[in-house]
Amino acid sequence: MASYILRRIWGLIPVLIGVTILVFMIMHLSPGDPAKIMLGPKATTESIAKLNAELGLDQPLYVQYFTWISNVLTGDWGRSLQLKMEVLPLVADRFGATLLLTLCSILIATAIGIGSGIISAYRKFSWTDRSLMLFVLVGFCLPVFWLGIILQIVFGLKLQLFPISGMYSPGQTGLMDLFLHLVLPSLALSAGAGAVIARMTRSSMLEVFEQDYIRTARSKGINERRVIYIHALKNAFIPVLTVLGMQIGFLLAGAVLVEMVFAWPGIGTLMVNGILARDFPLVQGVILFVATTYVIVNLIVDILYAILDPRISYQ
Amino acid sequence: MKINKLLMGTLIAAIMILGACSSKTSDQEKSGNSQIVIGLEAEPTSLDAHQISDYNSSRAAMEIYDQLVQFKDESTEIEPDLAEKWDVSDNGLVYTFYLKKGVKFHDGTDFNADAVKFSIDRQIDPKHPYHNTGQFAYADFTFGMVKKVEVVDDYTVKITLKERFAPFLGNLAMHAASIVSPAAVKKYGADFTKHPVGTGPYKFSSWNPGVEIVLKKNKDYFNGKAKVNTLIFKPITDPQTRLAELESGNIDMIVNIPPDDLSRLRADDNFQVIEQAGMHLWWTAFNTQKKPFNDIRVRQAVNYAINKESIVKDILKGTGEVANTVLPSTVWGHNAELKNYEYNPEKAKQLLSEAGYKDGLKVTYWVPESGSGMQQPQAMAAAIQSDLAKVGIEVKIQTIEWGAYLDKVFVPVAENEMDMHQMSWIGDNGDPDNFLYILFSSQQWPTAGFNDAYYKNKEVDQLLNDARVTEDKGERTKMYEKAQEIIMKDAPWVVIDSEKQIVVAGKKIKNFKLHPTGVFRFANVEVQ
Numbered sequence: 001m002a003s004y005i006l007r008r009i010w011g012l013i014p015v016l017i018g019v020t021i022l023v024f025m026i027m028h029l030s031p032g033d034p035a036k037i038m039l040g041p042k043a044t045t046e047s048i049a050k051l052n053a054e055l056g057l058d059q060p061l062y063v064q065y066f067t068w069i070s071n072v073l074t075g076d077w078g079r080s081l082q083l084k085m086e087v088l089p090l091v092a093d094r095f096g097a098t099l100l101l102t103l104c105s106i107l108i109a110t111a112i113g114i115g116s117g118i119i120s121a122y123r124k125f126s127w128t129d130r131s132l133m134l135f136v137l138v139g140f141c142l143p144v145f146w147l148g149i150i151l152q153i154v155f156g157l158k159l160q161l162f163p164i165s166g167m168y169s170p171g172q173t174g175l176m177d178l179f180l181h182l183v184l185p186s187l188a189l190s191a192g193a194g195a196v197i198a199r200m201t202r203s204s205m206l207e208v209f210e211q212d213y214i215r216t217a218r219s220k221g222i223n224e225r226r227v228i229y230i231h232a233l234k235n236a237f238i239p240v241l242t243v244l245g246m247q248i249g250f251l252l253a254g255a256v257l258v259e260m261v262f263a264w265p266g267i268g269t270l271m272v273n274g275i276l277a278r279d280f281p282l283v284q285g286v287i288l289f290v291a292t293t294y295v296i297v298n299l300i301v302d303i304l305y306a307i308l309d310p311r312i313s314y315q
Numbered sequence: 316m317k318i319n320k321l322l323m324g325t326l327i328a329a330i331m332i333l334g335a336c337s338s339k340t341s342d343q344e345k346s347g348n349s350q351i352v353i354g355l356e357a358e359p360t361s362l363d364a365h366q367i368s369d370y371n372s373s374r375a376a377m378e379i380y381d382q383l384v385q386f387k388d389e390s391t392e393i394e395p396d397l398a399e400k401w402d403v404s405d406n407g408l409v410y411t412f413y414l415k416k417g418v419k420f421h422d423g424t425d426f427n428a429d430a431v432k433f434s435i436d437r438q439i440d441p442k443h444p445y446h447n448t449g450q451f452a453y454a455d456f457t458f459g460m461v462k463k464v465e466v467v468d469d470y471t472v473k474i475t476l477k478e479r480f481a482p483f484l485g486n487l488a489m490h491a492a493s494i495v496s497p498a499a500v501k502k503y504g505a506d507f508t509k510h511p512v513g514t515g516p517y518k519f520s521s522w523n524p525g526v527e528i529v530l531k532k533n534k535d536y537f538n539g540k541a542k543v544n545t546l547i548f549k550p551i552t553d554p555q556t557r558l559a560e561l562e563s564g565n566i567d568m569i570v571n572i573p574p575d576d577l578s579r580l581r582a583d584d585n586f587q588v589i590e591q592a593g594m595h596l597w598w599t600a601f602n603t604q605k606k607p608f609n610d611i612r613v614r615q616a617v618n619y620a621i622n623k624e625s626i627v628k629d630i631l632k633g634t635g636e637v638a639n640t641v642l643p644s645t646v647w648g649h650n651a652e653l654k655n656y657e658y659n660p661e662k663a664k665q666l667l668s669e670a671g672y673k674d675g676l677k678v679t680y681w682v683p684e685s686g687s688g689m690q691q692p693q694a695m696a697a698a699i700q701s702d703l704a705k706v707g708i709e710v711k712i713q714t715i716e717w718g719a720y721l722d723k724v725f726v727p728v729a730e731n732e733m734d735m736h737q738m739s740w741i742g743d744n745g746d747p748d749n750f751l752y753i754l755f756s757s758q759q760w761p762t763a764g765f766n767d768a769y770y771k772n773k774e775v776d777q778l779l780n781d782a783r784v785t786e787d788k789g790e791r792t793k794m795y796e797k798a799q800e801i802i803m804k805d806a807p808w809v810v811i812d813s814e815k816q817i818v819v820a821g822k823k824i825k826n827f828k829l830h831p832t833g834v835f836r837f838a839n840v841e842v843q
Binding site for chain 2: 030031033036045046047051054079082083084085090093094097149152153156157160163164165166167168169170171260261262263264265266269270273276277278
């Protein structure tokens with residue numbers, strides 16, 4: 001097991017190097033000059049050239065790449081061209097907000113998804129099953145930004161139950177305030193993932209319910225709840241966990257849209273603004289950060305398999 | 316299942332408790348009324364006045380600073396600010412400023428002639444020890460003509476220009492001419508952008524990136540105290556979210572309201588719509604050096620063929636003011652006598668036929684997806700395309716992203732592949748020179764400047780050059796009026812409108828007035 005983990009961590013290095021090269025190339029080869037965008041349409045040619053030189057953007061691409069990557073390795077992620085702040089603390093700070101939003105959404109998605117998946121499977125082909133699955137289908141199909149706006153209008157503007165946007169009320173920093181601000185964006189973000197998890201749980205549970213050991217357990221007179229949650233769910237959970245791991249990636253991506261709609265100060269808004277401004281150091285920093293997280297989450301999911309199902313072993 | 320009912324009950328109870336808490340919070344906010352919360356379109360990029368190049372930053376930052384001179388309320392006329400008075404030498408090259416005494420920066424240090432010299436030299440002198448503390452986008456524009464800055468004594472400073480430049484005082488009222496605390500720049504270095512220190516009516520309190528910027532009243536302000544204690548600027552990118560926050564009362568004022576929602580807000584008694592035509596122009600430029608638009612008749616024909624009123628009314632929903640000339644009505648020197656080309660498709664067809672395009676012609680029209688000051692580029696392009704189709708001009712629209720678009724537009728004439736393209740301009744120093752010279756002088760062809768139509772007319776060049784070095788405002792006005800007349804006749808552009816600045820605020824905000832430069836002034840604003 002330990003050697004497997006080590007090997008996987010070792011394997012992360014080429015993946016991350018690949019990511020850095022890809023991001024670097026996409027950003028630098030896309031049209032649009034950061035100096036021109038930074039200085040606005042009113043900049044003179046001399047000032048653009050001067051700024052490009054100051055930023056090192058007049059160097060050949062490979063020189064720029066190696067300078068950047070060697071700085072990153074020493075902890076210097078550069079300074080955002082647009083926001084003029086250090087990239088690493090900025091990204092780390094904003095990533096906290098995105099992580100909070102993503103974790104909350106994954107909790108909601110898992111609770112709702114697994115819950116409704118189990119009920120659906122248990123009452124297969126009943127009205128409960130059909131209406132739950134219809135609900136799930138709708139949840140999956142709703143565009144996340146549209147759902148966000150509807151939640152804002154209904155629960156924020158009309159019912160005034162929750163704040164409409166942002167992370168804190170103006171001038172406040174309380175924990176309760178943060179929690180209230182978290183509700184609507186997490187709900188919006190969790191809809192799609194919850195739906196996928198629900199469908200996966202349902203089909204996986206249906207399969208498990210057909211197994212001999214479940215019949216045996218029932219015939220032994222074991223309490224039905226125990227049969228469902230202990231005997232069936234544990235075995236049905238492996239494919240659900242795989243989907244869950246993948247959904248975290250989708251959630252991180254979906255967070256970009258939700259953050260824009262809810263003015264949530266995460267990396268999504270940071271990245272979109274960064275891309276529009278051709279803010280190379282910032283976008284590279286954000287993507288490197290997200291890619292690393294995604295790869296690590298996948299690793300954790302792989303390790304969890306073994307804990308859940310001892311039959312799985314790693315070599 | 317019993318458990319389901321129990322779960323449901325708990326969930327509903329939890330939501331209700333949370334809801335109760337949340338309305339309590341917003342009631343508390345509403346009762347603490349000496350603050351104004353402003354919804355910005357995007358995160359400000361810098362609070363260092365010398366590095367600002369966008370509206371969101373200038374709106375959040377400019378109350379922190381003062382300049383030697385300032386624009387009067389609601390106009391671009393100049394009045395004293397940190398300078399008590401000034402002299403200009405007979406040759407127009409030396410400006411001597413006599414500074415106000417006893418003014419302090421927010422960090423407690425003294426404002427004096429050294430601070431003025433520091434604030435200018437930091438931006439224009441590459442050898443200045445603090446030049447590397449930022450990127451100064453507007454330095455060339457604001458101080459490009461400055462030869463040197465000298466400290467005469469503690470409260471007198473002399474600025475010498477390389478050549479006569481009549482609009483110079485206007486430049487000194489701009490954001491890049493703000494006077495910053497040298498002590499703070501020395502202390503924070505490149506992080507001065509996050510710890511701005513000036514002499515203005517509000518001082519910086521905190522910046523939580525992505526969340527808010529908080530400014531507090533400067534109780535020692537030399538020019539009278541501000542009335543509201545706290546200003547909070549919140550970036551909310553999505554226009555619908557910004558609107559919902561305003562309507563729920565969580566924020567007090569917003570900018571750039573979606574045109575479709577504006578009429579609803581105008582009818583709502585809870586809000587006030589404050590508007591003013593801005594120092595802005597939106598136009599479609601022709602490549603005047605290339606067929607078919609090197610023929611004045613074709614340019615005039617396109618001008619006659621486009622229904623400008625309809626674009627402003629139906630697409631912009633009245634958020635713009637139809638332009639009558641190539642200088643906005645808010646800038647002095649604007650020639651009110653001139654008329655834009657009326658909508659007359661018949662005349663357009665006749666001109667095209669005279670120019671040899673009886674059977675019509677095909678042109679390319681470049682359009683950005685969006686962009687600073689570009690209003691609704693794609694919808695406006697579609698309207699123009701449809702108008703031109705009626706007179707036999709087949710328009711092929713090419714849409715690209717703003718950053719890449721700028722690269723395509725501002726290229727030497729030989730490399731320009733466009734027949735027509737859209738562009739807009741937002742004025743800086745309130746001087747006609749800032750529009751007419753920069754956009755129409757033949758010395759300003761890209762990449763040297765912004766004459767994006769590659770327009771060239773000797774008479775116009777002469778008038779614009781003379782006006783630059785004439786101090787007498789009456790004479791300058793005449794020159795600019797004449798220049799506009801010639802330019803409108805030559806039709807290097809189809810000029811459509813000046814975008815209005817529109818702010819919607821709650822009724823509790825009193826005395827808020829827009830300024831043509833787009834900067835927000837809060838010193839006299841009250842909350843009731």
